[in-house]
Amino acid sequence: MVSFVIPTLNSEKTLGECLDAILAQDFPRSGYEIVIADAGSSDATLEIAKAKGVDVICANPLKTGEAGKAAGIEAAKGDLIALVDSDNILPDRDWLRRMTEPFADEEVFASEPISYSARPTDPSLTRYFAYLGMNDPVCLFVGNYDRTSAVTGRWTGLDVPTEDRGGYLKLRLSDQFPTIGANGFVFRRRILERVAWRPYFFDIDVAAEASVKGCGAIAKVKTSIIHLYCAKFGDFTRKQRRRIRDFLFFSKTKERTYPWSAQRKGGIALFVLSAVTVLPLLVQAALFAIRAPRGAKRLALWHLPVVYATLFVYSLGVLLKLVGVKPAMADRSGWQAAGGR
Numbered sequence: 130m131v132s133f134v135i136p137t138l139n140s141e142k143t144l145g146e147c148l149d150a151i152l153a154q155d156f157p158r159s160g161y162e163i164v165i166a167d168a169g170s171s172d173a174t175l176e177i178a179k180a181k182g183v184d185v186i187c188a189n190p191l192k193t194g195e196a197g198k199a200a201g202i203e204a205a206k207g208d209l210i211a212l213v214d215s216d217n218i219l220p221d222r223d224w225l226r227r228m229t230e231p232f233a234d235e236e237v238f239a240s241e242p243i244s245y246s247a248r249p250t251d252p253s254l255t256r257y258f259a260y261l262g263m264n265d266p267v268c269l270f271v272g273n274y275d276r277t278s279a280v281t282g283r284w285t286g287l288d289v290p291t292e293d294r295g296g297y298l299k300l301r302l303s304d305q306f307p308t309i310g311a312n313g314f315v316f317r318r319r320i321l322e323r324v325a326w327r328p329y330f331f332d333i334d335v336a337a338e339a340s341v342k343g344c345g346a347i348a349k350v351k352t353s354i355i356h357l358y359c360a361k362f363g364d365f366t367r368k369q370r371r372r373i374r375d376f377l378f379f380s381k382t383k384e385r386t387y388p389w390s391a392q393r394k395g396g397i398a399l400f401v402l403s404a405v406t407v408l409p410l411l412v413q414a415a416l417f418a419i420r421a422p423r424g425a426k427r428l429a430l431w432h433l434p435v436v437y438a439t440l441f442v443y444s445l446g447v448l449l450k451l452v453g454v455k456p457a458m459a460d461r462s463g464w465q466a467a468g469g470r
Contacts, residue, residue, distance in 0.1 A: 132207030136197025
């Protein structure tokens with residue numbers, strides 16, 4: 130059985146579409162369950178979940194999405210766990226079938242879509258991030274991303290050994306770890322015996338740790354997933370503030386195992402230098418426009434505002450840390466999926 134695990138917190142804007150796409154799969158309904166881990170929603174999230182016939186609803190008292198994944202996994206029964214966020218939509222009816230096919234190979238312990246996709250009716254900023262292939266532009270400069278990017282034409286900038294198996298790429302990770310593990314990540318439950326995952330399931334940490342501990346290979350499936358990441362620019366800046374606050378907080382508490390220290394510092398320096406000189410950003414925007422599908426080329430206009438907002442938010446976060454402000458986890462109260470606060 131496959132267990133879809135979906136953390137929620139005031140997710141009424143997106144949850145219905147998310148669940149409809151799961152329930153429309155050409156996969157036997159008896160072959161999967163849907164588990165909602167709710168962090169105390171005050172909107173119609175739970176009513177939507179019940180109306181759609183969700184199998185299990187459990188509590189997520191620690192509020193964060195990572196804690197919700199851990200709580201949902203605890204309540205799930207499947208041998209395969211599919212991590213789908215409430216702002217994810219499966220783009221095709223055969224998505225689950227294609228995502229589970231690589232598990233016929235016993236060496237494969239996880240699978241993940243190789244790209245993001247977007248619909249013409251989605252907000253322009255949402256579509257920009259889908260074709261950028263990542264939610265944080267710093268990843269582009271560091272080279273550490275895990276979905277096909279219109280800027281580079283590649284699914285990652287890291288040197289990852291791959292074997293093309295037709296419907297998917299088989300990866301054997303050893304010393305370089307793309308940020309694999311979110312938005313449609315499917316994995317064998319048995320790996321949980323070998324990795325740290327409670328009380329917070331940090332997805333990229335789990336994927337990297339499982340690879341280091343010899344759990345096997347990861348399949349990058351030649352399909353996509355829709356991520357309704359941000360509808361408005363204000364949503365993006367709020368999420369970046371949450372990202373840097375959570376990163377600094379959990380770095381201080383030493384609860385993360387992903388090898389961030391191995392990231393290329395030169396890539397971060399390049400990010401700052403590119404923002405100062407502007408020209409590299411214009412080149413990236415031009416490449417985006419060239420490689421993006423017809424009808425999506427003007428989305429490249431988002432590139433510079435996204436980079437500069439990220440530079441400002443991250444610089445402020447680091448500056449506050451340097452002057453002695455104690456890192457604190459971002460407040461989730463009043464949070465709404467796909468809508469910020």
